[in-house]
Amino acid sequence: MSLQFLADGLLAGLLIGLGAIGVTLTYAMLRFANFAHGEMMSFGAYVAWSASFLLSALAGTAWPAMGPFSITAAVLLGGLAAMILTAGLALLLDRLLFRHLAGRGEAITLVIASFGASMALRSLIEFAFSSSPLYFSSDLQIAVRLGMGIRVTPDQLALIGLTLCLLLAIHLLVTRTQAGRAMRAVAENPTLAAVVGLDVRRVVGLTWVMGGALAAAAGTMAGILVQIRPNMGFDFLLPLFSAAILGGIGSIPGAILGGIVIGLAEAACVQFVGAEWRAAVAFLILVLLLLLRPRGFFGEAA
Amino acid sequence: MSEAILSYGSFFLTTALAYAILCLGLNLQWGKTGLFNVGVAGFVGVGAYVSAILTTPWSSAHLGGFGLFWPLGWLAGAAATALMSLLVGALTLRLRQDYLAITTFGFAVAIQLVLLNLQPLTGGPFGIGFIPRPFESLADRPLLFGLGNLAIVATLVLVLYLALQNLSRSPWGRVLRAIREDETAALALGKNAARYRLQAFALGGGLMGLGGAIQAHFTGFIAPNNYLPNLTFQVWTMLIIGGSGSNRGAILGALFVWALWAATGGAITAFVPAELQARASALQIAAIGLGLCLVLLLRPGGLFGLRRHAARG
Numbered sequence: 318m319s320l321q322f323l324a325d326g327l328l329a330g331l332l333i334g335l336g337a338i339g340v341t342l343t344y345a346m347l348r349f350a351n352f353a354h355g356e357m358m359s360f361g362a363y364v365a366w367s368a369s370f371l372l373s374a375l376a377g378t379a380w381p382a383m384g385p386f387s388i389t390a391a392v393l394l395g396g397l398a399a400m401i402l403t404a405g406l407a408l409l410l411d412r413l414l415f416r417h418l419a420g421r422g423e424a425i426t427l428v429i430a431s432f433g434a435s436m437a438l439r440s441l442i443e444f445a446f447s448s449s450p451l452y453f454s455s456d457l458q459i460a461v462r463l464g465m466g467i468r469v470t471p472d473q474l475a476l477i478g479l480t481l482c483l484l485l486a487i488h489l490l491v492t493r494t495q496a497g498r499a500m501r502a503v504a505e506n507p508t509l510a511a512v513v514g515l516d517v518r519r520v521v522g523l524t525w526v527m528g529g530a531l532a533a534a535a536g537t538m539a540g541i542l543v544q545i546r547p548n549m550g551f552d553f554l555l556p557l558f559s560a561a562i563l564g565g566i567g568s569i570p571g572a573i574l575g576g577i578v579i580g581l582a583e584a585a586c587v588q589f590v591g592a593e594w595r596a597a598v599a600f601l602i603l604v605l606l607l608l609l610r611p612r613g614f615f616g617e618a619a
Numbered sequence: 620m621s622e623a624i625l626s627y628g629s630f631f632l633t634t635a636l637a638y639a640i641l642c643l644g645l646n647l648q649w650g651k652t653g654l655f656n657v658g659v660a661g662f663v664g665v666g667a668y669v670s671a672i673l674t675t676p677w678s679s680a681h682l683g684g685f686g687l688f689w690p691l692g693w694l695a696g697a698a699a700t701a702l703m704s705l706l707v708g709a710l711t712l713r714l715r716q717d718y719l720a721i722t723t724f725g726f727a728v729a730i731q732l733v734l735l736n737l738q739p740l741t742g743g744p745f746g747i748g749f750i751p752r753p754f755e756s757l758a759d760r761p762l763l764f765g766l767g768n769l770a771i772v773a774t775l776v777l778v779l780y781l782a783l784q785n786l787s788r789s790p791w792g793r794v795l796r797a798i799r800e801d802e803t804a805a806l807a808l809g810k811n812a813a814r815y816r817l818q819a820f821a822l823g824g825g826l827m828g829l830g831g832a833i834q835a836h837f838t839g840f841i842a843p844n845n846y847l848p849n850l851t852f853q854v855w856t857m858l859i860i861g862g863s864g865s866n867r868g869a870i871l872g873a874l875f876v877w878a879l880w881a882a883t884g885g886a887i888t889a890f891v892p893a894e895l896q897a898r899a900s901a902l903q904i905a906a907i908g909l910g911l912c913l914v915l916l917l918r919p920g921g922l923f924g925l926r927r928h929a930a931r932g
Contacts, residue, residue: 350717352657352724417916425655428720429855430915432657436852437908443901547901551848555728558721593736600725604710607722611714 319466322584328473328542330580331480334573335535336553337560338487339407339528345504345567346521347419349427353410354532354557355550356438360406361399361533362540362549363442366451369395385471387454388541396537400530407529408522410434435551443547450544476538483534484573487527491569500524504567552596556583559599563606578602622762629765631881632874636772637834639873641854643779643866644826650863651787652819653799654712655720659827659854661727662700664734664846666828667835670696671747672740674836678749681742689751693832700828701821708820713813727851734843746842750835768837775833776870779826783866795819849904853880856911862921871923880907 340354372391373379380389414434418426458470491497503510503520511517536550543549556579563578564571583598641663648654656662670692677684687695711722734741741747752758754767786792797805798812805812835841853876861872880903887899914921 348717350721414912414916421919425653425717425720426915426919428655428657428717429859430912432852432855433908433911433915435908436849437905437912440901440903440905440908444898444905447898448901555721555725558724562718562721594732597729597732600729603722603725607710607714607718611718 319588321467322581322588324463324467324469324473325587326581326584327577328477328480328580329584330577331477331484331573332535332539332542332576333553333556333560333580334576335480335483335531335538337557337564337572337576338531338569339524340557341561341564341566341568341572342500342504342524343521343528344561346507346517346524347415347427348424349415349419349431350558352428352431352554353435353438354431354528355552355554356435356442357403357407357529357532357550358536358539358553359442359545359547359550360438360536361396361403361529362536362545363446363451364402364533365392365395365399365537366453366540366545367395368398369453382454382456385459386475387456387458387472388475389454392453392537392541396534399533399537403533403536404526404529407525407532411522411525439547439551446547448547450546451540452544453541472541476542479534479538483531487531487569490527496520496523500527501569555596555603556580556599559603559606562603562611565612626761626765629762629769631877633765633769633772633837634834635874635877636769636776636870637830637837638854638857638877639776639870640772640779640830640833641827642858642861642869642873643776643783644823644830645854645858646823646863646866646869647783647826648820648823650858650865650869651792651799652795652816652823653716654708654816654820654823655716656723656820656823657720657851657855658707658723658725658727658730660846660848660850661723661730662704662824662827663831663834663850664727664730664843665703666696666700666831667841667845668696668734668741668747669699669828670832671750671835671841674751675747675749678742678747680745681738681747682740683747689753689836693829693836696832697825697829700831701825703828704824705817705821707824708817712816712820724848727846727848731843731846734846741843744843746840746845747835748840750839750841752836752839772833772837775829780866780870787866791815791818852908852911856907858921859911860914860922862923865921865923868921868923872921875922876907 336354336358339357340351343349343351369389369391372394380391382389414430415427418430458472460468460470462468491501499510499515499520500523502515503517507517510520539549539553560575560579561572563575564573579599579602582602583595586598587595641659645656645659648656672681672683673685673687673695674689674692675683676686707723707726711719735744753771754764757764757767787795794805794810794815798810798815802812857872857876858869860876861870862868883903887896887903891899
C-alpha cells in the first residue's frame with residue numbers, strides 16, 4: 318500500500334487549517350459562520366497571481382526560479398501583496414456589511430449577508446478573470462522519492478515549510494503579544510472580555526486582518542499547488558467549516574488539527590475510493606462529528 | 620406575434636411560479652420558524668430526481684422504467700424530500716442553530732455529488748431526459764401548451780398559499796410563531812419546540828421537493844448542474860427581497876427577482892457580444908448578490924412584506 322496520501326493530505330490539510338483559523342475566530346467572536354471566507358482565499362490567489370504577473374512585466378523578463386522550486390521571488394512578493402490586500406478586503410466587508418448587521422443583534426442575518434457577499438465576490442472575480450484557470454508556473458516539477466511509496470515535488474516541500482513558518486508566527490503572535498492574548502480572550506468569551514475592558518471592536522478588526530491574510534496565503538499556496546479558479550475558495554468552504562467545528566470553535570490549534578484531519582481524509586478518499594467523492598468527505602466527517610461530539614476536539618460544551 | 624408574446628408570458632410565469640413554490644417552502648422554514656437552510660438546491664434536486672426516475676420510460680442510462688403518471692411522481696418527489704428533510708433536521712435541529720446552516724450546505728454538496736457520480740441511479744453528468752410533461756399532447760401548439768402548464772402551476776401556488784395562510788393562523792402556526800419569538804416562553808407553556816421545528820422543516824423541505832419536481836416536468840430534462848449552490852442563493856434572494864415571514868412576499872419576491880433575472884439575461888443575450896456573455900452573466904449574479912446585501916442593510920423586511928418584519932432567528 319502506498320502512503321502517498323499522507324504527503325498530499327498533510328499539505329492540503331495545512332492549507333485548510335490556515336483558512337480555518339479565520340473562520341473559527343470570527344465564528345467565536347461574532348457568532349456567525351462566514352460563507353464569504355472561501356472567496357477571500359480566491360481573492361488572495363488572484364491578487365498574488367496579478368502582482369507576480371505585474372512584477373514580471375516590470376522586470377521585462379520572467380523572474381528566475383529559486384533552486385529546484387517553481388516559486389519565484391515575484392510569486393513570494395505577490396503572496397505578500399495578496400495577504401495585505403485581502404486583509405483590507407476583510408476589513409472592508411466588516412466595515413460595510415457585517416458591523417451594521419451585527420449591531421442589530423441578529424447573528425443569523427450575518428450569515429445570509431455573507432452568503433450574498435460570497436456570491437457577489439465570486440462572480441466579480443469571474444467577471445474580471447473569466448472562469449478559465451490560471452497558473453503561477455508552467456514548469457514541470459520532478460518529484461523526489463521519500464520512501465514508502467511517497468513522492469513529493471520540491472514545491473510541496475517548500476509550501477509545507479512556508480506554512481510551518483506562518484503557523485510559528487501565529488503561535489508567537491497569539492501567545493506572546495498583548496494583542497494576541499486579547500484575541501484569544503475575545504474568542505473565548507466576548508462578553509467577559511468586554512467587561513474586563515478589552516476594546517472588542519479593535520480586537521475583532523485585528524481578527525479580520527489576520528483571518529484575511531491567512532486566507533490569502535492559503536489561497537495563493539493552493540493556487541501554486543494546483544491552479545487558480547474563481548470557484549476554488551468556495552470549494553474549500555465545507556472543509557474550512559468542518560475543520561473549524563472539528564477543532565472546536567474558537568481554537569486556533571484545533572483549526573489546524575481539524576484541517577489536517579480533513580486533508581488526510583480527503584487525500585485517502587482520492588487514493589482509495591476515487592477523486593469524484595472527495596468533496597463529500599468533509600460533509601461525512603461533519604455529520605459524524607455532530608452525532609458524536611458536537612463541540613469538537615478542543616471546544617467547550619455548548 | 621401576440622401569440623408568441625402570450626406563450627412567452629405563460630412560460631415566464633410558469634417558471635417564476637415554480638420558484639414561488641420553493642420560496643414558500645423556504646419561508647415556512649426560515650420566515651415562519653427561523654430555521655436557516657442553505658441547502659435548498661439539494662432538496663430541490665432530490666424532489667426533481669425522485670419524480671423523474673419514477674415517471675420516465677425505461678432507459679439504460681439511469682434507474683427508471685416505472686412510467687408512473689406525473690402527479691404521482693410529484694407527490695413522491697415531495698414525500699421523499701420531506702423524509703430527507705426529517706432526517707437532516709433530526710440530526711441538526713437539536714444543535715446550535717447555526718450548525719444547521721453548515722450542515723444543510725454540506726448536504727447540498729453531497730446530494731450534488733451523488734447526482735453526478737451515481738450514474739446507474741441518476742444518469743450521472745448526462746442527467747435524465749424524456750421526463751413526461753403535463754399536456755405533452757399539446758406540445759406542437761405552444762400557446763395552449765404554455766397556458767395549460769401555467770394553469771396547473773398557478774392553481775397549485777394558489778392552493779399552497781391558502782393552505783399555508785390557514786396553517787399559520789392555525790394553533791400549529793401560532794405555536795411556531797411563539798417558538799420563533801420566544802422559545803423559553805413556548806417551552807414553559809409545555810410546547811415541544813423541537814418537534815414543531817422538525818415538522819416545519821420537513822414540510823418546507825417537502826415543498827422544495829415539489830417545486831423541484833414541477834421544474835423538472837416543465838423542462839423535460841434535468842442534470843446535476845441544475846442544482847448548484849447558485850440555485851439556493853437565488854431562492855434566498857427571492858425570499859429576502861420579497862419579505863421573509865410573509866407568504867405573499869415569498870410569491871411576489873419570486874416573480875420580481877425572476878423578472879429582473881429574465882430581463883437582464885435577455886438584455887445580455889441581445890446586446891452583449893457572444894465572447895463576453897459569460898462575463899456579463901457573472902456580473903448579473905454579482906448584482907443580485909449585492910442586491911441581497913443592500914436589502915438586508917436598508918430594508919430588512921423586504922420589498923413586499925405586509926409589515927416591517929426583520930428577518931430573525
